Structure formats: structure tokens, C-alpha cells
Amino acid sequence: MEAVDASTSAASPLLPAEDSPDRRDLAFLRFVARRLGTTVLTLFGASVLVFAVLNILPGSPAQVILGTQATPASVRELTIKLGLNQPLPLQYVHWIGGLLSLHLGNSYISGQPIAPELGAALAVTGPLVALGLLFGLAIAVPTGILSALRHRRASGTWLAAATQVGIAIPNFVLGILLIIVVAVDWRLLPASGFIPWSQSVGGALRSLVLPAISLGLVEGAILSRYVRTAILGVMRADYLRTARAKGLPAGRALVRHGVRNASVPVLTVLGLELSGLIIGAVVIEAVFTLPGVGSLLLSSVANRDLITVQDIVMLVATVVVVTNLLVDLLYRIVDPRLEVGG
Amino acid sequence: MTLLRVRGLRVETAGLPVLRGVDFEVAAGERVGLIGESGSGKTVAALTLMGLQPEGFAVRGSVEFEGRQLVGLSDREFSAIRGARMAMVFQEPMTALDPLMRVGQQITDAVRAHRRVSRSEARSRMLELMSRVGFPLPEEQARRFPHQLSGGQRQRVVIAIALACDPALILADEPTTALDVTVQAQVLALLQRLVAEEGSALLLISHDLAVVSSVCQRVLVMYGGTLVEAGSTEEILEAPRHPYTAALLSTSAGIGAESRLAAGRLPTIPGSVPSLGGFPEGCVFRGRCPREQARCQEAPPLVADGHRFACWFPLQPGAPSKLGTPIGR
Numbered sequence: 212m213e214a215v216d217a218s219t220s221a222a223s224p225l226l227p228a229e230d231s232p233d234r235r236d237l238a239f240l241r242f243v244a245r246r247l248g249t250t251v252l253t254l255f256g257a258s259v260l261v262f263a264v265l266n267i268l269p270g271s272p273a274q275v276i277l278g279t280q281a282t283p284a285s286v287r288e289l290t291i292k293l294g295l296n297q298p299l300p301l302q303y304v305h306w307i308g309g310l311l312s313l314h315l316g317n318s319y320i321s322g323q324p325i326a327p328e329l330g331a332a333l334a335v336t337g338p339l340v341a342l343g344l345l346f347g348l349a350i351a352v353p354t355g356i357l358s359a360l361r362h363r364r365a366s367g368t369w370l371a372a373a374t375q376v377g378i379a380i381p382n383f384v385l386g387i388l389l390i391i392v393v394a395v396d397w398r399l400l401p402a403s404g405f406i407p408w409s410q411s412v413g414g415a416l417r418s419l420v421l422p423a424i425s426l427g428l429v430e431g432a433i434l435s436r437y438v439r440t441a442i443l444g445v446m447r448a449d450y451l452r453t454a455r456a457k458g459l460p461a462g463r464a465l466v467r468h469g470v471r472n473a474s475v476p477v478l479t480v481l482g483l484e485l486s487g488l489i490i491g492a493v494v495i496e497a498v499f500t501l502p503g504v505g506s507l508l509l510s511s512v513a514n515r516d517l518i519t520v521q522d523i524v525m526l527v528a529t530v531v532v533v534t535n536l537l538v539d540l541l542y543r544i545v546d547p548r549l550e551v552g553g
Numbered sequence: 554m555t556l557l558r559v560r561g562l563r564v565e566t567a568g569l570p571v572l573r574g575v576d577f578e579v580a581a582g583e584r585v586g587l588i589g590e591s592g593s594g595k596t597v598a599a600l601t602l603m604g605l606q607p608e609g610f611a612v613r614g615s616v617e618f619e620g621r622q623l624v625g626l627s628d629r630e631f632s633a634i635r636g637a638r639m640a641m642v643f644q645e646p647m648t649a650l651d652p653l654m655r656v657g658q659q660i661t662d663a664v665r666a667h668r669r670v671s672r673s674e675a676r677s678r679m680l681e682l683m684s685r686v687g688f689p690l691p692e693e694q695a696r697r698f699p700h701q702l703s704g705g706q707r708q709r710v711v712i713a714i715a716l717a718c719d720p721a722l723i724l725a726d727e728p729t730t731a732l733d734v735t736v737q738a739q740v741l742a743l744l745q746r747l748v749a750e751e752g753s754a755l756l757l758i759s760h761d762l763a764v765v766s767s768v769c770q771r772v773l774v775m776y777g778g779t780l781v782e783a784g785s786t787e788e789i790l791e792a793p794r795h796p797y798t799a800a801l802l803s804t805s806a807g808i809g810a811e812s813r814l815a816a817g818r819l820p821t822i823p824g825s826v827p828s829l830g831g832f833p834e835g836c837v838f839r840g841r842c843p844r845e846q847a848r849c850q851e852a853p854p855l856v857a858d859g860h861r862f863a864c865w866f867p868l869q870p871g872a873p874s875k876l877g878t879p880i881g882r
Contacts, residue, residue, distance in 0.1 A: 472651065
């Protein structure tokens with residue numbers, strides 16, 4: 212609706228349009244509200260899907276917990292104790308109600324509450340993903356800009372080729388290479404394991420450096436291509452020529468107009484890459500034997516600890532969906548052309 | 554007083570000539586039109602004057618502006634002239650403005666590019682410029698983004714940017730081509746009024762003879778990267794000497810009331826503009842010209858002062874043109 216207002220008012224010669232700042236703010240709030248609504252719906256759908264898929268799998272958790280030697284009576288007893296005999300919808304409501312009140316339930320295997328264990332794993336994976344993202348950005352932004360500026364020269368072509376190689380290397384291969392060279396040969400950084408934050412912050416960071424590099428390099432190489440394309444787009448844009456015609460030197464014109472304009476496409480890819488980083492973290496944690504969410508997920512799957520798997524998958528889904536929400540909101544702030552009401 | 558003196562300006566890309574040695578002058582405060590078909594090199598000429606020719610375009614020859622040689626200046630040296638002494642209005646107002654920046658800010662940037670003024674001084678200059686180009690509520694309209702303005706309004710913003718630092722010369726590259734016909738006339742009138750008020754010279758580039766003749770005192774006709782004819786607007790319109798100018802004239806005159814063509818027939822120039830490497834040796838119009846003879850294999854010089862033309866066999870003043878050939882005949 213706002214889109215129609217804006218265009219008709221713009222067409223009327225030199226008169227102010229109807230979309231005053233106040234109206235725009237209001238429209239933005241409405242957009243946020245609607246977008247939050249769809250986020251909640253998406254998460255609901257995801258939770259139903261996760262729950263359904265994991266409960267369709269054959270095999271009873273009670274049987275797995277008690278082992279093959281267990282009597283049918285003890286299995287039945289445990290099934291009742293775990294609440295697995297209740298109808299599925301009731302089980303779902305029970306699970307989701309727990310999640311909403313931050314009671315993640317108890318592990319089927321250890322009987323211990325899941326929340327502290329997941330919390331400890333998050334203290335590894337969260338910083339790992341964040342460092343990986345930072346490292347990726349630290350690679351992508353300079354190489355992307357440089358290869359765009361030098362796109363007509365050999366150095367730019369080499370840089371673009373190097374990022375292509377970066378994309379082609381699987382992160383676990385890079386991780387193993389880094390372990391062999393940096394950790395084993397040079398003995399600069401630990402090859403595996405994790406020193407908890409409570410013991411030594413420096414030690415924890417040191418154990419995350421190589422995993423974060425393995426994780427971030429590939430994502431950085433992919434992102435670098437997008438940064439390059441975005442900057443090239445700005446360099447060829449008419450408005451950049453206008454800026455130079457005003458008398459801004461080439462570099463200043465690019466900074467003045469390039470940062471915002473190039474950030475629009477880069478932001479999109481960044482949102483998508485975060486999912487890639489989280490998935491990559493599962494593999495990298497295995498390579499570096501880090502006690503993170505990925506390792507917890509793998510062991511829970513192996514143990515048929517369904518409730519833990521459910522919680523972790525739901526957590527990852529939430530992170531991805533919320534990231535998309537944030538990217539969407541950022542878009543609207545950066546690019547005024549996206550009509551907030553439409 | 555000569556403001557701009559262009560001598561033997563040659564521009565090449567990948568060994569192909571885009572401009573083949575162009576000579577002309579613009580006096581201070583003069584309004585000069587540069588006309589020609591698409592691909593004749595008009596836009597490249599304007600961009601080269603601004604030092605904004607695309608990457609990989611080699612420039613030779615001489616461009617003297619306010620007594621200063623511009624060919625060979627570094628980007629930084631050129632930046633001190635661009636926008637300050639020589640400014641440009643672009644063809645596409647839709648893309649010439651940064652879509653993510655408020656239009657007021659884009660004008661303010663132009664002011665601050667050359668003037669060491671405070672934020673509030675730059676802002677009041679910006680508001681003054683906006684009202685001068687016809688925004689009745691500059692305070693409010695300065696806060697708009699380009700997509701919230703119409704094409705005509707955007708072109709007014711582009712003109713305000715060009716005027717920001719009182720340039721001595723404004724290059725306007727097809728400033729009205731992308732606009733509605735009614736808006737075209739308004740923008741053209743605005744440009745003409747502002748140039749007169751400022752005492753700036755104007756080089757108006759267009760393919761449209763009507764546009765150029767309504768604004769300019771002198772006309773340069775360009776074809777294939779060379780000037781084929783130059784003279785006062787009256788001379789060019791009333792007594793074209795070069796067959797190409799005559800052909801160009803007949804294509805727009807044919808639409809008038811005195812048209813001798815059958816209804817539904819539009820006059821055209823036979824043939825089409827060759828691609829960059831495809832121009833003939835000698836006279837560039839050879840091959841499309843009905844007056845061609847053996848001598849045309851040699852490039853004709855641009856002769857005489859005042860009304861100049863580059864043709865071995867010019868039309869006699871007053872002779873009717875036989876060049877406009879209707880499509881399908």
C-alpha cells in the first residue's frame with residue numbers, strides 16, 4: 212500500500228509525498244511485527260517437523276538405554292517413566308512447553324539435565340562460529356575489494372584465482388593440514404582438545420584458533436567473490452561517475468558510495484553463510500575433538516538420545532531463522548528502496 | 554574570451570579510434586550544441602573533457618580549459634577542476650544518483666567537495682540550490698531518496714549538483730532524453746535559465762536538433778568521431794553544407810507540416826552508423842553519402858573559420874536537400 216502512495220505522490224510535480232517520516236516509522240514497526248509473526252510460525256513448523264521425524268524413526272529409546280538383555284517388563288516400565296507411552300501430540304506439547312520455559316529435559320542416557328551440558332557445548336561452538344565468521348570477513352573484505360580494484364591487472368586475477376582455490380578446499384582437509392603443519396610440525400598451537408574458559412581464557416582462545424581458521428577460510432573465500440562483484444558493481448555504477456564529476460577523487464568516491472551499496476548483496480550472503488558455518492562447525496569440532504554442540508549432537512545421535520538431538524536441532528534452527536530475521540531487518544534499514552509496508 | 558580550446562583530440566580504445574582528431578572552442582558564457590547519431594562519439598567527447606573516459610581509453614591531443622592543459626592530468630589534479638570549474642549533467646537521472654543516499658546529502662557532498670565550509674553553511678547552500686532548481690519545499694524534499702522522486706525531479710537534483718560550485722562550463726549529455734516530453738521542455742528551460750543567470754558556458758550534447766536549436770548559439774555536428782560541420786545555429790539549420798548535416802536535418806524536418814512524404818513514412822539516413830572499427834578510410838561519411846566521388850577516399854579537412862565543414866563536395870547554400878529517403882522506397 213505504501214508503495215502505491217509513494218509512487219503516485221512522486222509523480223505529482225514537485226509536491227511532497229504522503230510518506231512522512233512518522234508514517235515510515237510506523238510502517239517499519241508494522242513490518243517488524245509481521246516479520247516476527249512469520250518467524251514464530253516458521254519455528255513452530257520446524258519444531259513439529261523435528262519432533263515428527265525423530266519419533267517416526269523405528270526403535271524405542273527405552274530399549275536402547277537398557278540394552279539387549281533387558282526384560283520386556285523393565286523396558287515397559289522405563290517407557291512409562293520417560294513418558295514415551297503417551298500420545299505423540301501430548302509428548303510434543305510437553306517437549307515444546309519445556310523448551311519455552313527453558314527446561315530442556317533430562318538426557319535419556321545419563322539422566323542428567325541437558326541444559327548445563329548444552330550450555331557448556333555452546334561456550335565452545337558459539338565463540339568458534341563467531342571467530343570463524345570474523346576470520347572469514349577479515350579475509351573476504353580486503354581480498355574482495357583488492358581484486359575488484361585490480362580486476363584489469365594480473366594481481367587481481369591471481370587474487371580471484373586464489374579465492375577459487377579457497378572455495379575448493381573442504382574445511383576438514385584444511386583443518387587436518389593445519390594440524391599437521393602448525394600444531395605438529397611447528398608446535399605453535401594445540402592440535403586438539405579444549406581448555407575451558409574458566410581455566411584459562413587465553414588457553415581457550417588458543418584451542419579455537421586453528422578450528423576457526425579452518426572454518427572461516429572457505430566461507431571467507433566464498434564471501435570474497437561476492438564482495439568483489441559488489442564492489443565492481445559500484446565501480447561501474449553511474450552514481451559513482453556522478454560522485455567523481457562532483458570532484459571526489461576515485462578512492463574517496465568509492466568509500467563514500469561503495470560501503471553502503473556493496474553491503475546490500477554482501478549482507479544477504481553473510482546471512483546464508485552463517486548456516487554454513489554452523490554446519491561446518493559440526494565437522495570441524497570432530498576434526499579438532501572440541502567438546503562443542505556438534506560433538507554433542509554426534510554422540511547423542513549415536514546413543515539414540517532423542518531428546519538431546521531434538522533440543523540441539525531446534526536450537527540450530529532457531530539460530531538460523533533468527534539470523535534471517537536480523538538480515539531482513541538490516542536490509543530495510545540499509546536500503547530505503549525496499550518499501551517497508553509492501 | 555576562449556574558455557575551452559580543444560585541438561586534435563584523439564581517443565582510442567583497443568587500437569580503434571573513437572575520436573579522430575576533434576577541434577573546437579567554447580567561449581565563456583557561450584551555449585554550444587554537439588549533435589550526432591548514437592555512436593558518433595559525443596558522450597566520449599564529453600567524458601574525456603571531464604577526464605572521466607572509461608578505463609582503457611587512451612587520450613591524445615590538447616584540451617585547454619581556462620588556460621590549463623587537461624590532457625595528462627592525474628586523477629587528483631583533475632578532481633580539483635571537476636565539479637568546481639567544469640561540471641556535468643548526465644543522461645540517466647534514474648541511475649546518476651546514489652539510491653541509498655538522501656538527495657540533499659548528495660548535493661551537499663558536491664558543495665563540500667570544493668568549498669571549505671561548515672556543515673550548516675553547506676546545508677544552507679544545498680537548500681538554496683534545491684529551491685533554485687524548482688523544489689518548493691527544499692527542507693523536506695532534501696530528505697527524500699532518489700526513488701521517491703520523479704525522473705524530472707531527479708534531473709533537477711543532478712542539475713543542482715552540477716551548479717553547486719558555480720562552474721564556468723557545464724557539460725550536459727542528453728539531459729532530457731530520458732524524460733517525458735512535457736518534462737523535457739521544463740528541464741531544458743530551467744537549464745537555460747540557470748546557465749544564463751550564472752554566466753556559465755554550456756556544451757549541450759544531444760541527438761535532437763530541436764533541443765539544440767532552441768538553446769544553443771552555435772552547433773557542432775559530429776559523425777564517426779570527427780566534427781563534420783560547425784557553425785552558428787542559424788547557419789547549420791538554414792544552410793547546411795555537409796551532406797550529413799543536411800541528412801540529419803531532413804530527418805527531423807520531414808515530420809513537420811510541410812512534409813512531402815507520404816503519411817506513415819519517416820525520413821531516414823540510408824545505411825547505419827558503422828561499428829567502431831568499420832568506418833571507411835578518408836571521409837567517414839563515405840558509403841552513406843549520395844555525393845560521394847573518388848576524391849572522398851582522402852579525408853577532407855575542416856575548412857574556413859566561422860561556418861566550417863569537412864566535405865569535398867559541399868551542398869550549395871539554399872539548395873534543397875535530396876538526402877532524406879523514406880523507409881521502404
